[in-house]
Amino acid sequence: MQEKFSRILIGNVLKSIRVEKNIPMKKIASALKVSESTVSQIETGKNLATKEKINEICHVCGCSFDYKTDRKKMVDLVLYIYAQYTNLSTDEMNSAIEEVKNNSFISCSYARFEYYLILYMDGIINQNNEDVQLFKRILEIGKSSFSNKELSIYYDIKALEKMYLNDSIKALECLNQSRLYDNEFLMNHYHYCSIYLNLGYYILAQKYIRKSIEIAIKEVSFERLCYLLLNQGVLYLNTEQYVEA
Incomplete structure (x- = not known):
């Protein structure tokens, strides 16, 4: 089970990097000297990407994979930031967010989706001029790897975004989804x-x-x-x- 989860997670990470960089699958397949079907199987988690393949794919995408980032610590950081938002502890929340933003290498790691969830939280909660649509595109690819608490946070922040847009119907739909994962x-x-x-x-x-x-x-x-x-x-x-x- 853990191996399957790892395949899905790394596949989602690699796919989201390729999508963000706007690189066609054909280019990845050509660089790796494999079929597009093989690349697709890696991205969907049907095949486990070796470390060599991960490095090759990231090289084509113009980045290098960081194996040192502790994903569990990043998950805990997501929960911490959300807790500070809940408690109106703005200074503590923004300090943790800035620490993440100053370590962009996390975006190419097993904690890629936690990294972008934190950026999304920052963009909506602090109303920063961030590319939240890009963040959401990336998160939609990787949300299957989230814990229930992370999913609940993700949909709650989506609800807040809709509230700021005065779209109460969509906001309530997002809140209903949030409650499915943590009430x-x-x-x-x-x-x-x-x-x-x-x-x-x-x-x-x-x-x-x-x-x-x-x-x-x-x-x-x-x-x-x-x-x-x-x-x-x-x-x-x-x-x-x-x-x-």
């Missing part, structure tokens, strides 16, 4: 309550505010709790419950 992330429920509060669906908003407050207290996320209490106050005002507000 205990505070920000997922927080985003639900924000959307429903904005749309005037106060019963639904109340449901998610309560769930969010429950998680925030459990996680001792007091900064985010303050915003949740403000949302509760707005809901009471909009439903003419002035004493409660």
Whole structure:
């Protein structure tokens, strides 16, 4: 099972590099002196690429593969950055993001998709002028290698992107996908309550505010709790419950 996962992961990494560099499969096949079908089997994980093949493919793509990056540490970093975003710990979050951005060699490693998930988070959360469409194209190729928590984070950030675009329907679709993988992330429920509060669906908003407050207290996320209490106050005002507000 682990070997199959490794084949799929490295295949996805190599495919996403080729796609990003806009290099046709035919060119890779010609350089390796193999058929396009063989290259396709490597990219889909049907065949395991040897270290020699990995190096050759990356050479054609104008990069070199980094075997030293610890993917598990990068997965942990994704979770850490998301946790800092949840807790409104902006300085800590951005410090970790900058550390990743200053080590671009990670983009050509087993942790390639964690690297781009962090860039995507940065682009949306911080509203930077980043090529988020490129990040999403790369992540769509590699999301099959993500853990459930990473998938939940990915779809929650996609929901946030749609919220910024005032596309509530798409945002809710992304949140529903996020919940399929992890239903205990505070920000997922927080985003639900924000959307429903904005749309005037106060019963639904109340449901998610309560769930969010429950998680925030459990996680001792007091900064985010303050915003949740403000949302509760707005809901009471909009439903003419002035004493409660």
